[in-house]
Amino acid sequence: MNRKATRDQIIETADRLIYQKGFEYTSFADMADAVGISRGNVTFHFKTRDEILKAVIDLRLERTQQMLAQWEADGEGCEDRIKSFINILVMNRGKILLYGCPVGTLCTELAKLEHSALPHANKVFGLFRHWLSREFSLLGHKAEADALAMHLLAWSQGIATLANAFHDENFIHKEVRHLHDWLQSLAADYRGRRDTRSTSKVTKGKRKHGRLFLNNSSNTI
Amino acid sequence: MNRKATRDQIIETADRLIYQKGFEYTSFADMADAVGISRGNVTFHFKTRDEILKAVIDLRLERTQQMLAQWEADGEGCEDRIKSFINILVMNRGKILLYGCPVGTLCTELAKLEHSALPHANKVFGLFRHWLSREFSLLGHKAEADALAMHLLAWSQGIATLANAFHDENFIHKEVRHLHDWLQSLAADYRGRRDTRSTSKVTKGKRKHGRLFLNNSSNTI
Numbered sequence: 001m002n003r004k005a006t007r008d009q010i011i012e013t014a015d016r017l018i019y020q021k022g023f024e025y026t027s028f029a030d031m032a033d034a035v036g037i038s039r040g041n042v043t044f045h046f047k048t049r050d051e052i053l054k055a056v057i058d059l060r061l062e063r064t065q066q067m068l069a070q071w072e073a074d075g076e077g078c079e080d081r082i083k084s085f086i087n088i089l090v091m092n093r094g095k096i097l098l099y100g101c102p103v104g105t106l107c108t109e110l111a112k113l114e115h116s117a118l119p120h121a122n123k124v125f126g127l128f129r130h131w132l133s134r135e136f137s138l139l140g141h142k143a144e145a146d147a148l149a150m151h152l153l154a155w156s157q158g159i160a161t162l163a164n165a166f167h168d169e170n171f172i173h174k175e176v177r178h179l180h181d182w183l184q185s186l187a188a189d190y191r192g193r194r195d196t197r198s199t200s201k202v203t204k205g206k207r208k209h210g211r212l213f214l215n216n217s218s219n220t221i
Numbered sequence: 222m223n224r225k226a227t228r229d230q231i232i233e234t235a236d237r238l239i240y241q242k243g244f245e246y247t248s249f250a251d252m253a254d255a256v257g258i259s260r261g262n263v264t265f266h267f268k269t270r271d272e273i274l275k276a277v278i279d280l281r282l283e284r285t286q287q288m289l290a291q292w293e294a295d296g297e298g299c300e301d302r303i304k305s306f307i308n309i310l311v312m313n314r315g316k317i318l319l320y321g322c323p324v325g326t327l328c329t330e331l332a333k334l335e336h337s338a339l340p341h342a343n344k345v346f347g348l349f350r351h352w353l354s355r356e357f358s359l360l361g362h363k364a365e366a367d368a369l370a371m372h373l374l375a376w377s378q379g380i381a382t383l384a385n386a387f388h389d390e391n392f393i394h395k396e397v398r399h400l401h402d403w404l405q406s407l408a409a410d411y412r413g414r415r416d417t418r419s420t421s422k423v424t425k426g427k428r429k430h431g432r433l434f435l436n437n438s439s440n441t442i
Contacts, residue, residue, distance in 0.1 A: 100332065
């Protein structure tokens with residue numbers, strides 16, 4: 001491998017190991033073994049584990065941005081795009097059951113460590129928050145867009161934590177159905193308001209839509 | 222200190238350190254320093270860190286049971302008792318901002334470690350799940366009681382994770398208000414059904430209450 005390829009492979013491997021085992025459990029030796037190079041070759045590229053951590057977070061930020069751009073390209077409307085976010089819980093369920101969410105679990109670990117990289121790691125949450133917030137604005141919930149983005153992020157994190165703790169795949173599917181119902185009700189609420197506005201003169205700001213943090217469900221949970 | 226007092230103090234200290242720093246970061250030396258005894262004195266009581274971990278989880282299980290019993294004694298009705306659970310987010314917000322939730326973060330760490338103590342640690346979640354499930358049954362949602370308990374546990378976990386990552390106390394307060402609204406709507410839904418049953422013959426099982434996973438909110442989030 002050339003120098004750049006080796007460096008990239010160390011970062012890829014560290015990304016996986018940090019997710020699977022946690023940052024503190026991922027040693028230089030683990031990374032060297034997993035890549036199939038000497039420990040000295042790892043330290044040639046990265047003097048400290050903190051340097052590797054920074055490179056891993058940079059990689060995650062880059063990939064998150066690419067993923068969001070892809071959702072932008074694929075999603076026909078904001079409801080579809082928010083669905084793309086929700087569906088990563090199902091797409092990644094195998095890994096979530098074993099290791100939780102990569103974003104949340106790293107932030108949690110770094111917070112306990114009082115590690116200086118926490119604000120950097122938290123930028124991944126920040127990307128999702130900002131992106132979701134814009135999508136909720138487009139869905140007609142401008143004033144509450146950021147609160148809805150945070151609510152959805154928290155809900156998803158909670159699903160990942162409980163699914164991981166109880167190793168319960170079915171729980172992910174059930175909660176994702178509730179997330180879809182909730183999203184649908186937010187979209188319906190907006191459409192309802194838009195239709196009302198087009199047929200009558202409802203004063204903006206006076207209307208009480210009143211059910212923003214809602215998750216409809218039928219009797220079959 | 223006598224032998225039992227020293228042992229208890231090691232467990233108390235390990236409980237705090239494991240919460241604040243994580244299990245892997247908590248060494249025998251850390252525990253000895255924090256208690257103010259020699260490392261040898263710690264290993265006299267506990268041969269391995271896993272033995273200390275087990276004792277810490279036992280302590281947490283015992284305290285959780287005591288707390289639930291206290292809520293039983295204090296809460297006038299099931300709605301009040303579920304409120305006691307929700308309010309621990311506010312009561313413990315200082316620690317949550319710094320270290321997340323003690324239950325969730327330990328389970329997450331042990332899952333990544335593939336540690337054999339995970340099922341034991343998970344029993345703390347199990348206690349809350351079982352207790353909340355019974356309370357939701359009493360609140361008239363028998364068929365969905367376990368799903369509602371898991372939903373509330375997940376929601377609370379997500380709030381803790383995001384509040385910790387963003388170090389945002391205000392987020393805890395906002396989401397707790399939504400939790401209270403949600404609980405109130407579940408209680409109102411039950412009262413509504415009960416009143417309907419007492420005045421007309423609605424066939425049980427045919428009614429669609431339809432808004433179980435709901436969180437009412439006004440325009441001011």
